[in-house]
Amino acid sequence: xxxxxxxxxxxxxxxxxxxxxxxxxVIFLIWEARKVMARMQDRLGPTNAGTYAxxxxxxQTFADAIKILTKELIIPTGAxxxxxxxxxxxxVAVAIAVWAVIPLGPTGLQVVDLDIGAFYxxxxxxxxxxxxxxxxxxxxxxxxxxxxxxAVSQIVGYEIPQVLSLLIPVMLSGSLxxxxxxxxxxxxxxxxAPVAALVFFLASAAEVGRLPFELAEADSEIVAGFFTxxxxxxxxxxxxxxxxxxxxxxxxxxVLFLGGWRGPWVDQVPLLGIVWLMLKALLVFxxxxxxxxxxxxxxxxxxxxxxxxxxxxxxxxxLLTVALVDKAMVTAGVTxxxxxxxGLLAANLLLGLAVAGVLSQTSxxxxxxxxxxxxxxxxx
Amino acid sequence: MxxxxxxxxxxxxxxxxxxxRVVTSHRIFHAALWLIASFFCVAIVYMLLESPFxxxxxLFIYIGGIxxxxxxxxMVTKDAMSADSRTVSNGWSAAIVAISLFGVMxxxxxxxxxxxxxxxxxxxxxxxxxxxxxxxxxxxxxxxxVVSVLLTVVLIGALFLGREH
Numbered sequence: 001x002x003x004x005x006x007x008x009x010x011x012x013x014x015x016x017x018x019x020x021x022x023x024x025x026v027i028f029l030i031w032e033a034r035k036v037m038a039r040m041q042d043r044l045g046p047t048n049a050g051t052y053a054x055x056x057x058x059x060q061t062f063a064d065a066i067k068i069l070t071k072e073l074i075i076p077t078g079a080x081x082x083x084x085x086x087x088x089x090x091x092v093a094v095a096i097a098v099w100a101v102i103p104l105g106p107t108g109l110q111v112v113d114l115d116i117g118a119f120y121x122x123x124x125x126x127x128x129x130x131x132x133x134x135x136x137x138x139x140x141x142x143x144x145x146x147x148x149x150x151a152v153s154q155i156v157g158y159e160i161p162q163v164l165s166l167l168i169p170v171m172l173s174g175s176l177x178x179x180x181x182x183x184x185x186x187x188x189x190x191x192x193a194p195v196a197a198l199v200f201f202l203a204s205a206a207e208v209g210r211l212p213f214e215l216a217e218a219d220s221e222i223v224a225g226f227f228t229x230x231x232x233x234x235x236x237x238x239x240x241x242x243x244x245x246x247x248x249x250x251x252x253x254x255v256l257f258l259g260g261w262r263g264p265w266v267d268q269v270p271l272l273g274i275v276w277l278m279l280k281a282l283l284v285f286x287x288x289x290x291x292x293x294x295x296x297x298x299x300x301x302x303x304x305x306x307x308x309x310x311x312x313x314x315x316x317x318x319l320l321t322v323a324l325v326d327k328a329m330v331t332a333g334v335t336x337x338x339x340x341x342x343g344l345l346a347a348n349l350l351l352g353l354a355v356a357g358v359l360s361q362t363s364x365x366x367x368x369x370x371x372x373x374x375x376x377x378x379x380x
Numbered sequence: 381m382x383x384x385x386x387x388x389x390x391x392x393x394x395x396x397x398x399x400x401r402v403v404t405s406h407r408i409f410h411a412a413l414w415l416i417a418s419f420f421c422v423a424i425v426y427m428l429l430e431s432p433f434x435x436x437x438x439l440f441i442y443i444g445g446i447x448x449x450x451x452x453x454x455m456v457t458k459d460a461m462s463a464d465s466r467t468v469s470n471g472w473s474a475a476i477v478a479i480s481l482f483g484v485m486x487x488x489x490x491x492x493x494x495x496x497x498x499x500x501x502x503x504x505x506x507x508x509x510x511x512x513x514x515x516x517x518x519x520x521x522x523x524x525x526v527v528s529v530l531l532t533v534v535l536i537g538a539l540f541l542g543r544e545h
Contacts, residue, residue, distance in 0.1 A: 008383060083413065115507055116433050123436040126444025130416060133451055137409055149455065156448055176507070 088237035105273030147225025164315030
């Protein structure tokens with residue numbers, strides 16, 4: 001076997017392992033999310049699924065997976081077969097493809113360290129709305145179509161603040177490679193640019209369609225949104241893709257703002273990086289689950305207004321603030337990592353205070369305008 | 381490299397087939413999906429040319445931007461989403477326009493004085509060089525800024541056209 005073919009084999013094996021990883025993690029995460037959400041709502045969650053569910057119903061998801069695999073795949077009569085079948089495939093493929101550039105540890109624990117890693121994540125994610133459009137269009141169902149409309153208008157819009165806030169770790173570390181971004185985080189970027197972290201988190205929550213942005217499938221309004229007509233494992237593929245997207249969003253947030261695999265003793269034991277990264281991702285994931293359990297669903301106009309009138313301007317303001325303050329500090333001769341981080345944190349907190357002031361001012365004036373419109377009380 | 385040529389051959393065939401399906405599909409939504417497949421194959425070709433940045437741009441601009449806009453335009457067009465919508469059959473005039481456009485482009489490419497051997501190899505990472513060239517006053521700073529002004533004009537124009545009366 002020549003060296004070239006051995007290299008190809010190595011990459012293929014790495015890619016295979018990396019594709020298995022999110023799928024395996026999701027089996028556990030579905031159980032975890034159900035348990036955590038149940039506790040938040042004062043329930044017990046799954047406790048046992050017959051004899052084989054194991055302690056705390058750990059193997060509940062396996063039972064569900066086997067059940068869903070044995071179910072019939074129903075393709076509606078009027079549906080466009082090819083597109084209908086391709087949609088769930090594309091959903092899972094896109095969700096897994098992002099994992100090619102995620103660094104699980106210092107060296108080697110990554111399929112490829114692309115020098116455009118962060119950009120690759122954004123570029124591949126831009127394929128995701130198509131699986132929803134394809135599902136919604138090919139189903140020939142008005143609920144599915146409404147779900148697809150909502151998904152597109154939401155995801156395309158929220159991509160903008162997501163990219164704007166993604167630029168801040170890129171700017172601070174001077175690289176698009178996720179590995180270099182992690183290595184540059186001597187201070188986690190959530191402590192350097194908390195406003196950017198907030199914008200990125202909210203935009204990611206909207207991208208993965210988690211409550212309060214869960215409009216594309218809004219089960220109490222439009223059945224199940226774009227995948228209303230799916231059954232069996234094709235439904236399972238959408239469910240799986242959605243959970244992988246949630247995990248991916250948490251992992252990307254941990255990589256960009258929480259220092260990725262960095263933690264104690266990673267230098268001695270590189271494999272420990274996976275543990276630290278997954279712990280951080282689990283923390284972020286549980287915030288998403290908390291949203292899921294506790295938030296009401298917004299209306300579509302509220303979701304779009306929140307994006308275009310709040311997140312996009314805030315992302316632009318944050319980008320300008322960080323760029324100008326960082327440049328000013330470098331010009332003034334402040335080059336130490338800690339000093340720069342402190343300066344940027346101060347600038348971010350000032351920006352946050354200004355935004356809070358503007359928000360309370362606007363809401364007060366809105367309330368006043370509404371109270372003027374109220375018809376005067378007529379006393380008899 | 382043998383493997384690279386093999387992949388290029390497969391991807392090229394898929395790309396051409398998808399491009400042909402774009403113009404022969406009866407449903408306009410299918411045409412849009414085949415267009416996306418064709419764009420995706422172009423991104424793979426950029427990857428084969430060891431230019432991941434161009435591949436990312438291809439995905440981001442053409443699929444994330446242009447294809448999404450195309451699909452949204454189809455979605456908000458009356459009856460275009462329904463099952464029996466056919467593309468307007470005005471095939472012959474479209475063919476004449478397309479063939480003449482192809483002729484002009486082919487002629488231009490044939491006339492172009494392409495270098496026969498590779499130019500200066502880029503030392504190290506090419507991405508920072510590209511970024512520096514875009515914001516270097518001696519490089520492409522002026523065109524870069526003109527493009528951003530143009531985009532702002534487009535944005536304001538769209539807001540003006542789309543305002544509520």
